[in-house]
Amino acid sequence: xxxxxxxxxxxxxxxxxxxxxxxxxxxxxxxxxxxxxxxxxxxxxxxxxxxxxxxxxxxxxxxxxxxxxxxxxxxxxxxxxxxxxxxxxxxxxxxxxxxxxxxxxxxxxxxxxxxxxxxxxxxxxxxxxxxxxxxxxxxxxxxxxxxxxxxxxxxxxxxxxxxxxxxxxxxxxxxxxxxxxxxxxxxxxxxxxxxxxxxxxxxxxxxxxxxxxxxxxxxxxxxxxxxxxxxxxxxxxxxxxxxxxxxxxxxxxxxxxxxxxxxxxxxxxxxxxxxxxxxxxxxxxxxxxxxxxxxxxxxxxxxxxxxxxxxxxx
Amino acid sequence: xxxxxxxxxxxxxxxxxxxxxxxxxxxxxxxxxxxxxxxxxxxxxxxxxxxxxxxxxxxxxxxxxxxxxxxxxxxxxxxxxxxxxxxxxxxxxxxxxxxxxxxxxxxxxxxxxxxxxxxxxxxxxxxxxxxxxxxxxxxxxxxxxxxxxxxxxxxxxxxxxxxxxxxxxxxxxxxxxxxxxxxxxxxxxxxxxxxxxxxxxxxxxxxxxxxxxxxxxxxxxxxxxxxxxxxxxxxxxxxxxxxxxxxx
Numbered sequence: 001x002x003x004x005x006x007x008x009x010x011x012x013x014x015x016x017x018x019x020x021x022x023x024x025x026x027x028x029x030x031x032x033x034x035x036x037x038x039x040x041x042x043x044x045x046x047x048x049x050x051x052x053x054x055x056x057x058x059x060x061x062x063x064x065x066x067x068x069x070x071x072x073x074x075x076x077x078x079x080x081x082x083x084x085x086x087x088x089x090x091x092x093x094x095x096x097x098x099x100x101x102x103x104x105x106x107x108x109x110x111x112x113x114x115x116x117x118x119x120x121x122x123x124x125x126x127x128x129x130x131x132x133x134x135x136x137x138x139x140x141x142x143x144x145x146x147x148x149x150x151x152x153x154x155x156x157x158x159x160x161x162x163x164x165x166x167x168x169x170x171x172x173x174x175x176x177x178x179x180x181x182x183x184x185x186x187x188x189x190x191x192x193x194x195x196x197x198x199x200x201x202x203x204x205x206x207x208x209x210x211x212x213x214x215x216x217x218x219x220x221x222x223x224x225x226x227x228x229x230x231x232x233x234x235x236x237x238x239x240x241x242x243x244x245x246x247x248x249x250x251x252x253x254x255x256x257x258x259x260x261x262x263x264x265x266x267x268x269x270x271x272x273x274x275x276x277x278x279x280x281x282x283x284x285x286x287x288x289x290x291x292x293x294x295x296x297x298x299x300x301x302x303x304x305x306x307x308x309x310x311x312x313x314x
Numbered sequence: 315x316x317x318x319x320x321x322x323x324x325x326x327x328x329x330x331x332x333x334x335x336x337x338x339x340x341x342x343x344x345x346x347x348x349x350x351x352x353x354x355x356x357x358x359x360x361x362x363x364x365x366x367x368x369x370x371x372x373x374x375x376x377x378x379x380x381x382x383x384x385x386x387x388x389x390x391x392x393x394x395x396x397x398x399x400x401x402x403x404x405x406x407x408x409x410x411x412x413x414x415x416x417x418x419x420x421x422x423x424x425x426x427x428x429x430x431x432x433x434x435x436x437x438x439x440x441x442x443x444x445x446x447x448x449x450x451x452x453x454x455x456x457x458x459x460x461x462x463x464x465x466x467x468x469x470x471x472x473x474x475x476x477x478x479x480x481x482x483x484x485x486x487x488x489x490x491x492x493x494x495x496x497x498x499x500x501x502x503x504x505x506x507x508x509x510x511x512x513x514x515x516x517x518x519x520x521x522x523x524x525x526x527x528x529x530x531x532x533x534x535x536x537x538x539x540x541x542x543x544x545x546x547x548x549x550x551x552x553x554x555x556x557x558x559x560x561x562x
Contacts, residue, residue: 049403050396051561066403077400083393085328092327100320100401140397 001026002047002148002181006056009042009203016042018203019056024181024196026147029174031194031211032183033286039203040183041079044152047181048077060148072101076141077150081133086126090117090136093125098143111139131162138169149173151182155189167193187286191215199286223258225251225265226274233261233270240264252278317402321415324394325385331419334381338423339430342374346431350438363443364451367435368522371458372513374427375465376487382416382466383473383482390477399562409474409554416470417463424462428455450521453535457520460539468512468546474553515542 002024009017017039024030034040045051047058049065057064060075068074084093094108112118115135120128125136134154141149151170155163170193173180184190190197190211197214199206207214225233230251237244242256253261258275265272325331346367386409389395402408432455436444446452469486476482490513498508508514509531518528519539528534533541 045396045561048400050399052559068403071403072401079396080393083397085324085388085392085394087328087330088324089327092323096320096323096327097397097401099323100317100398102316 001179002058002060003062004043004047004056004058007043007046007053007058008055009039009046009051010054016203017046017053020200020203020205021056022198022205022208024179024198026179027174027177028195029170029180029182029193030196030198031190032181032198032200033187033190034183034185034200034206036185038185038200040185040200041152042203043200044077044079044150044181044183047150048075048079070101070144072097072103072144072146074144074146075148075150076144076146077152078134078137078141078154079150079152081130081137084125084133084136087124089122090125090128090139091121093136094140094143097140101144103144107143107145111142114142115139130157131159131165134158134162134166138166146178148179149181151180153183153185155184155186163189222252222254222278223256223261224274224276224278225253225261225272227265227270227272230270232268233265236264236268237261250274317407317411318414320401321411325415325419328388330384330388331381334377334384335419335423338374338377338381339426341377342370342372342427343430343434345370345373347434347438350435353439364432364446365454365520365522367432367444368428368454368458368520371424371427371431371520371522372490372517374423375462375513375516376490378420378423378462378466379469379486379490380483382420382469383476383486384479385416386412386470386473387477387479387482391479396562405558406554409557413467413470413550417466420466421459421463424458424460425456427462428458431455454520454522457539461516461520461542464543464546465516468549471546471549471551471553474557475549510541512542512545515539515545 004020004022007017007020008015020039020043032040032043042051043058046053047060047065060068065071065075084090091108091112094111095105097103098105098108109118109121112121115138117132117135117139120132125133128136138151138154141151154166154170158166167189170180170182174195182190182193184193194211196208197211198208199214209217224247226249227233234244234251237253237256240256242253244251244253246252256264258277262272262275265275346369349370350367386395389398398408399405402411432444432446446455469482472486473482476485494508494511494513497511498504500507514525515533515538518525518531518533519535519542521528521535531538
């Protein structure tokens with residue numbers, strides 16, 4: 001189990017990770033989701049003891065990474081597939097890693113076999129494609145046969161074949177009962193891979209739940225209400241205990257269907273110009289949750305993006 | 315031991331250390347051969363001494379500095395330092411292992427350069443004065459082993475501190491080949507400062523290079539060796555301390 005408690009990292013005045021607490025349960029695939037620049041990589045580096053937290057701590061099975069004896073036997077990680085000397089062969093790269101943690105030399109050939117790099121084991125790693133580098137990184141992570149695995153954006157930049165391979169591989173690791181913590185900025189990818197989700201934005205925790213719950217909650221059906229004067233209706237909805245939010249001139253109601261809202265509108269004598277059910281897409285929900293926390297806003301990303309809303313029934 | 319072995323695999327599995335080693339030997343020994351073949355030394359003259367054969371050893375030393383600095387700056391450049399610290403989170407252990415694995419080949423190179431330069435000079439110009447028959451003679455030749463080893467440690471420390479290949483190599487070479495010589499040109503205090511500079515100290519231990527007689531200097535040859543080693547130790551310690559505090 002990985003546990004982050006009040007994890008904080010600041011670079012000068014910039015808070016990259018802000019009082020982040022979450023736990024990664026044993027024996028499951030947990031997705032670590034957030035937009036680019038949300039602090040995912042920094043968090044992972046702190047878990048591995050590469051970066052020192054400004055505050056808080058990250059523990060693996062109750063221990064700091066630095067206190068682990070022969071850590072490759074406990075935690076395997078792939079943070080960046082390019083962290084290999086380009087003139088060193090894949091085998092030599094794995095050999096020195098294996099030796100540093102007193103792992104048997106034959107384990108090198110085993111992991112090369114697992115990731116399918118046996119044929120190119122003696123080629124220099126600098127000539128590898130991104131997909132091959134990724135496999136080499138996974139081989140390195142598996143060297144010590146660890147129970148805990150960390151992957152940072154493992155499908156980034158891969159072709160569809162590579163993505164499929166990684167996805168299947170994650171499932172296989174989970175079936176073997178390992179704890180997998182994998183980051184991504186793509187919710188659709190995580191929905192396919194992860195059973196649990198830790199969602200962060202701007203270094204802060206947004207939610208931690210099972211993927212099922214997150215998706216159910218994120219794709220909650222809402223109703224869009226448009227009219228010249230919605231004050232009374234809004235008050236009536238609030239009285240009925242229904243949550244509403246403003247979206248431009250519209251009112252978005254969640255937890256009440258069109259029929260009930262229509263009747264409520266009639267009772268409060270509200271003129272309606274539109275009453276339409278909405279079903280948010282997964283990505284749109286994710287955007288909504290983390291929207292305020294995207295570090296670099298663009299003009300287009302701001303404001304409502306109707307293209308991502310899929311009105312029901314169309 | 316396992317960490318030392320890991321570092322050894324790392325060192326020997328890329329080609330640049332081999333090229334550096336070849337250059338570190340070929341450059342001084344080759345040029346010494348050239349000088350020997352052209353030398354017009356009066357056998358009765360003081361110039362025909364063992365020390366003369368070691369005049370160009372400092373060239374090999376410069377190459378060893380590059381090799382040692384590269385062994386750590388290339389890790390920073392390619393990100394493998396993170397894999398290193400991931401495998402060995404105790405950074406002092408990892409960096410000390412790297413120090414040992416860098417210093418040992420440097421000492422081997424120093425041995426080949428020291429004895430190689432002497433042998434090649436003697437093969438071309440066999441003066442009786444070139445025989446290794448005094449403690450000073452042995453210090454000048456065999457002393458290269460220690461001096462090369464300490465030089466590697468010093469350069470590694472600078473590499474850990476600076477982390478960038480270009481920066482570290484520039485600082486080391488400019489300092490060793492230029493700055494130390496130029497400090498002596500500062501009026502009044504220049505000489506006093508120069509007497510405490512690390513490579514000046516190394517050369518006083520070896521007894522090579524022209525300079526004031528050792529009796530006029532603050533330390534004797536062995537004192538200068540200890541001082542040179544102390545400087546290297548301080549730089550390495552500073553490097554390790556900063557690596558512990560910094561994010562990898």
